Amino acid sequence: MSTRLLVGGILVLLVVMGVFVWYLTGRESGKVGEVTQTPTIIAGGRQIVLLGSGATFIYPQLDAWAKEFSKRYSNVRIEYNPTGSGTGQRQFIEKVVDFAGSDPPLSKKNWEQARGDPRGVIQLPVVIGxxxxxxxxxxxxxxxxxxxxxxxxxxxxxxxxxxxxxxxxxxxxxxxxxxxxxxxxxxxxxxxxxxxxxxxxxxxxxxxxxxxxxxxxxxxxxxxxxxxxxxxxxxxxxxxxxxxxxxxxxxxxxxxxxxxxxxxxxxxxxxxxxxxxxxxxxAAEAAYPLLPQSLEDDFNEAWEDMVYPPGEDSYPITSFSFLIFYKVYPRDKAEAIRKFIEWINTEGQNYIVQGYIPIPEIVREYNLRAINIISEG
Known part of the structure; x- marks a missing residue:
């Protein structure tokens, strides 16, 4: 056997072994064929911390999203404290946090107060549970x-x-x-x-x-x-x-x-x-037509209609959970918030925790309008 044939055979064997090892590793992790994404930095690489507070209802899903998002955007950390919706709404109004989670939307009183503030307010139905x-x-x-x-x-x-x-x-x-x-x-x-x-x-x-x-x-x-x-x-x-x-x-x-x-x-x-x-x-399909025209609107009437929805096969005690954001942030946080909203309504739908479901595509498109609303100031 010639040296050239021997070397060629060894190379082929090494390639086959490498593919086999890759396959076994991927099969064990459940991620065969998945491409590992290189972490990205935003805002010039400056460290950004986004503070949130509110509903425990959304916490398991939001916690999973926060961890995966930080893997994708390595200089952004999201810290969410599951204090309950009432506390989350209050801390948002008092500007203690960058965003809030809430099962009901902002109360009419809180929404009117937030809307009248220079920072404004938008609400996104990100989870149905x-x-x-x-x-x-x-x-x-x-x-x-x-x-x-x-x-x-x-x-x-x-x-x-x-x-x-x-x-x-x-x-x-x-x-x-x-x-x-x-x-x-x-x-x-x-x-x-x-x-x-x-x-x-x-x-x-x-x-x-x-x-x-x-x-x-x-x-x-x-x-x-x-x-x-x-x-x-x-x-x-x-x-x-x-x-x-x-x-x-x-x-x-x-x-x-x-x-x-x-x-x-x-x-x-x-x-x-x-x-x-x-x-x-x-239940989610039955609820979408009830959402208001704009993310800047009051969601209270629509939210009340979403609970106990119509439909032969709808589970009756369902609700969208909301993430509540300001319309205006400092530059770095504005960029991070826009990226987070984009991510949870696209890639983030691949990381849904057991007990929740991906929101319908039409609701994701509705939420993505926020990217053009949030500004720097």
């Missing part, structure tokens, strides 16, 4: 079904036991225990509570009063001694997990992380529906 009814009923076999009226009566303190006839009527196949229901709720100002109480008002056939639709309320069930409060979605999930015969409302992804079962809930079409990516997508 679900509120699910988690429960802890030891020994229960089968999936619990609930409707808005029964859930409202539990939190009003009027339904006391799990084998109440009104619960049994929805679950004739289940053997429900004669045990007192412990109703767990949020103890902090919470957009999740606002979504939940709005659903109760719309779906309970007049049982839940309008004055109990808010981010923080006095829970009637607490007066019976059968109510418990937890801070944040995580706090509610922890109490339900530790407390036998309890029920609580949490954002979908927290239920998954906690390993808790959740109920099928009756939707506006009268069907008992599970929270799944498919039923959330149906």
């Amino acid at each position: 679900a509120v699910v009814m988690v429960y802890n009923i030891p020994g229960l076999e089968g999936r619990l079904k609930l409707n808005g009226e029964v859930i409202a009566l539990i939190y009003l303190g009027e339904i006391e036991y799990w084998d109440d006839p009104r619960i049994k009527a929805l679950n004739p196949e289940l053997k429900l225990p004669h045990e007192r229901i412990i109703a767990v709720h949020r103890s902090d100002s919470s957009g999740t509570t606002h979504v939940f109480t709005l659903f109760l008002y719309k779906a309970s056939k007049g049982k839940w009063p309008k004055e109990l639709v808010e981010k923080a309320i006095e829970w009637p069930v607490d007066k019976t001694g059968r109510g418990l409060g937890g801070k944040g979605n995580q706090g509610v999930a922890d109490i339900v997990r530790r407390t036998a015969y309890s029920i609580g409302y949490v954002e979908y992804s927290y239920a998954i992380l906690a390993g808790l079962p959740w109920a099928l809930v009756e939707n506006a079409a009268g069907r008992f529906v599970d929270a799944t990516p498919e039923t959330l997508a149906k």
